[in-house]
Amino acid sequence: MLFYRAALDLSPRTRTFVADLIRGHRRRIGSRWRVLPPGRQALLVHLxxxxxxxxxxxxxxxxxxxxxxxxxxxxxxxxxxxxxxx
Structure with missing residues (x-):
């Protein structure tokens, strides 16, 4: 669980859009495993x-x-x- 000190303005739609980009990229490069799932990676990038x-x-x-x-x-x-x- 991520605890953060402020409200985040990342809309679910934007997070899903970026996560889908990441998912597609991982599929194209044949990435089998990453530490963070695409949604969490999208949040990390936003922060x-x-x-x-x-x-x-x-x-x-x-x-x-x-x-x-x-x-x-x-x-x-x-x-x-x-x-x-x-």
Missing amino acids: RRNETFSALAAAFGVGLATAHRYVTEVIGLLAELAPDLR
Whole structure:
């Protein structure tokens, strides 16, 4: 369970959208196992805007490198949807 000190403004629709992107990506690359399921990874990425990677890693029970990799992965997936924003 994740305890957080403030209300989150991530809508269920947005979280589902990002989680579906992650799910599809994992299927395409043949990823068999990850520490966090897609929905939790989407939440981790959303929280990155206000938190350090160290704080995120601790809150989600993952390593620092894993937190960074998860955020970078989702940024890449979102950037693929709008190539001219890169």
